[in-house]
Amino acid sequence: MTLIMLGPPGAGKGTQAAVLSEKLGIISVSTGHILRTAVKEQTPVGLEAKKYMDQGLLVPDETIIDIVKDFLAGCGAGKGCILDGVPRNIAQAEMLERLGVTIDAAILLNVGDKEIEDRMSGRRFCPKCGAGYHVKALPPKIEGICDVCGEGLAIREDDRPETVRRRLEVYHRETEPIIGFYASRGKLISIDGTASIEETTEKVVKALEMVQ
Numbered sequence: 271m272t273l274i275m276l277g278p279p280g281a282g283k284g285t286q287a288a289v290l291s292e293k294l295g296i297i298s299v300s301t302g303h304i305l306r307t308a309v310k311e312q313t314p315v316g317l318e319a320k321k322y323m324d325q326g327l328l329v330p331d332e333t334i335i336d337i338v339k340d341f342l343a344g345c346g347a348g349k350g351c352i353l354d355g356v357p358r359n360i361a362q363a364e365m366l367e368r369l370g371v372t373i374d375a376a377i378l379l380n381v382g383d384k385e386i387e388d389r390m391s392g393r394r395f396c397p398k399c400g401a402g403y404h405v406k407a408l409p410p411k412i413e414g415i416c417d418v419c420g421e422g423l424a425i426r427e428d429d430r431p432e433t434v435r436r437r438l439e440v441y442h443r444e445t446e447p448i449i450g451f452y453a454s455r456g457k458l459i460s461i462d463g464t465a466s467i468e469e470t471t472e473k474v475v476k477a478l479e480m481v482q
């Protein structure tokens with residue numbers, strides 16, 4: 271089963287992808303995480319991507335295509351995968367189709383801009399293993415420390431308020447049109463993303479049962 275997580279930044283795509291990955295036994299891939307790792311390791315892709323990411327802009331499609339081709343090779347061998355963070359525009363959605371990726375469902379998590387701005391201020395992440403947390407909604411067991419690997423947690427550069435506003439603008443302009451793209455293919459599952467993590471997962475799992 272291949273799923274796409276859709277929704278504004280901070281809607282909970284990464285969190286739900288991690289939970290679903292565990293429940294369904296399929297891997298989850300986040301382009302944002304891959305890019306952040308490249309930035310940290312200062313690879314050529316990372317150095318190029320950082321210029322866009324720090325401003326809340328999308329990284330050019332040519333860079334994303336190479337990343338996607340790389341991880342799809344790994345997904346094909348398994349039972350499918352959950353794509354978190356890609357596609358981000360119509361060109362990337364068309365690219366996935368051209369690469370022969372069959373999408374079973376695109377899960378849209380609906381959350382309004384005001385709530386997103388509030389949520390993002392509490393987000394934390396582990397710079398070592400990429401695990402995501404939230405000071406209120408998903409706190410680590412020990413404040414400021416990653417449950418998985420014990421590293422100190424950090425705030426993403428692109429979670430600063432002015433960058434969050436830019437990312438929301440980019441989402442509405444470039445990413446939102448994909449909702450129609452998958453709706454027209456009968457693949458869209460639209461979920462209220464404002465409830466608790468557990469309630470949201472429950473709604474997603476119920477909706478997916480209809481797909482299978």
Ligand code: AMP
Pocket residue numbers: 279301302303305322323326327328329330334354355356357358362428437
């Ligand atoms: P995310 O962790 O998905 O919110 O992604 C963080 C940042 O990485 C985004 O604001 C973009 O700058 C970049 N990014 C992640 N995925 C993509 C993608 N599919 N296309 C373009 N840029 C992306």
